[in-house]
Amino acid sequence: MPTATFLPGYRKAVVPSGTTILDAARAAGLPMNVVCGGQGKCGKCLVFIKDGTVSFDIEDCRRFFSNNEIASGACLACRATIVGDVRVEVPAESLIQEQKILVEIPGMKEVPLKPAVWKYEVHLTPPSLDDTTPDLARLLEGIEGQEGPPPNRIYAPLEVLCYLPQVLRRSGWHVTGTVALVPGGYRLLNVDEGDTTGRLYGAAVDLGTTTVVAYIRSLTDGRVLATASNYNRQISCGEDILSRVNFARKSGLSRLQQLAAESINESLKSASDAGGIDLEEIFEVVIAGNTVMTHLLLGIDPSYMIAEPYIPVVRRMLSTAAGRIGIAAHRNAGVYTFPAVSNFIGGDIIADILASGMADRDEVSLMVDIGTNFEAVLG
Template sequence: KEFNIDIWNLRKLPNILRTSFWEITVSYVDEGKINEIINIEPGDTSRKNYGIAVDVGTTTISASLIDLNKGERIKTEITFNKQASFGDDIISRIVFAEKKDGLEKLHHVVTETINELILNLSQKHGISLNDITSIVVSGNMTMVHLLLKINPSFLRKEPYIPVANIFPLFKSAEVGLRINPNGILAIIPGGFPYVGGDITSGIIVSGIYKEDDLSLFVDIGTNGEIVVGNKDFLVCCAASAGPCFEGSGVKNGVRAIKGAIEKVKIENNKVHFETIGNEKPIGICGSGYIELIGELFKNGIINRNGVFIIENEKIRDVDGIKEFVIYEDKNERIVITQADIENLIRAKGAIYSAISTILKTLGINKNDIKKFYIAGGFGSHLNIQKAIEIGLFPDLPLDRFKFLGNTSLLGAEGYLLSDEFRNLSKEIIKKLTYIDLSRSPIYMEEYLKSLFIPHTDF
């Protein structure tokens, strides 16, 4: 194997060799044919060797601090993507990027968001930024373009292609990410404009690419991406769901953090709920909203269209918009509004109709799906039964469903730690094919049918 060294490390080398009596520690990234030297330190510093894995989502960004020697995650932190102030979804971000200084601003705030996560993680665990030598990013292609400050506008123009599928290694400093100044940034390969390295990650983490059985994988974020396939083929599509399952764009939405309401039961007009960590409630997260919509419907509080149909002391009218109170104390009030319900129904409809469209397009009956993998930033207690009841997922036996958590982030962690993962990711994107829902005659029909609870096919 060859090693490649840059001029900054080469300049350090002569002095470091002598002052350390020829004992040095070299950090490098193995990228197939050439090992790229990242950092040279005097003495044996090999016990301090860290990496950052990042899932850059449209609405939320998660980062894990990884001990590369132990191959272990130390901690994960999650925050909202500051880009959200420039638009909720991918398309509005691309539109903003086309404005004067738009790309610069979007690039700036996303690197700022990631840098804050890195700084938090390193400070809390007493790790010097200098000892963090690599960072792996998993994300949809728009997020990757914006992070790299590459014009994303051609993602939505024919021939709809990202600037690259397989990205070279970058110097993290070139992209404005603050780890070791010579640190390396790797981007997980991605196949299509709306299906990026996040889905490559999901395919590998779920393992659907190596199964005999037909599986469906769905990653629910602001964009919902779906993959159907097995060891012989992999087909994907993407639909815009909006940010409400991630706790944004809904009145009391929060991410799946401590205090987030993630379980809800309504009995005799009394609301029972559980929060993550059993903390005082601070809002409702995606899995909480799924349960809540199901309970509101089951208790006849909303109709199939999601409209409040009863008078009830828990239903208030605020500035002409009805809302249902989940929790109230002296200082705080947690509610779900009529607008929230409409957003959530549109979101679940977008996901469900994407699932049914891809299955119909491929001529696959839903019952042929032997495994149904769910990924996304939900809380740890996603209630599959409730998700079926509100019409987010098709009605399949419960034992076929498996919730995988944030596979995009898990993929970035895997990519950081495993040669096999890196090689596999390049194979996966060659195997994957794409269905463009916006050009699908089936999709609009399916979408309109799905804007009910659960949906018209139930």
């Protein structure tokens, strides 16, 4: 297979013949600026072919580039396909440029700590011939004794049951059970040896069209322990919502879902490193984003929101396990997305209303969100 070498950094990618330079650049880890999502309409993905075999329509390039640029090997990365080994120069303006991302918010309303997940430390009596209570029942009764939910309300997944007997016996029957409130009851997420009640964390994520910000918070005392931000990697598939939905319609939905998860994980990893936190001890993740971003994160087809009558698949709050959508937290951690009002008024606006406290004030207030879309809320 051909090798594409990208200058000036000499990043390389081995790709099948017929791959676009844009896809090869993505494989090499280059954040190309593709406003139109790779449809050849914006002219932002300018590259220069230095040597090698590439196929593209020169006449099509004349819409964007001068004769001198074309003579120097200019072409659109999204429209040029690799035939053999090639060396490509990528100008700085063709890459996503670094910008300052706001993460500190002065005057933020204090929010009461009310997590949907708890840890219970229990010291259990070992079984005997006189007490043959099953391991799970013994654990759940111990949790109830620590003011936890009743055993008949707690669902225990198979994967927890598979390692439960070993953990109980290795620990000398001193364990910590992690229980989460879920639709319809409670779920046993994890069982640790010894006392781990002090290591219980949650993450709040702002999933924006351009940027992602993550906050990691202690779910025992409410402190914000670390914050991190980065770009939404979906930019490589289109700068705006419309471009990304069109990309999804062309068999790109799974790629956009993966990029959304990777973007969140990058922030979570940076924040966890800064706070000295194990990602496996994050048991609750709450994500706010606009309606399209929420659909893309969960792998739900957003195609019908950009054509009349503009219908989303769902507007309600949704929850799933982190492991199901590739979020870097405990695999059983609950991931919750904010509900939307409509396809244009998303969960990010609902989160803004709650965070600002405007719904609790008697006086008239106005909130304006100037982003990819423009929203105004009168309180």
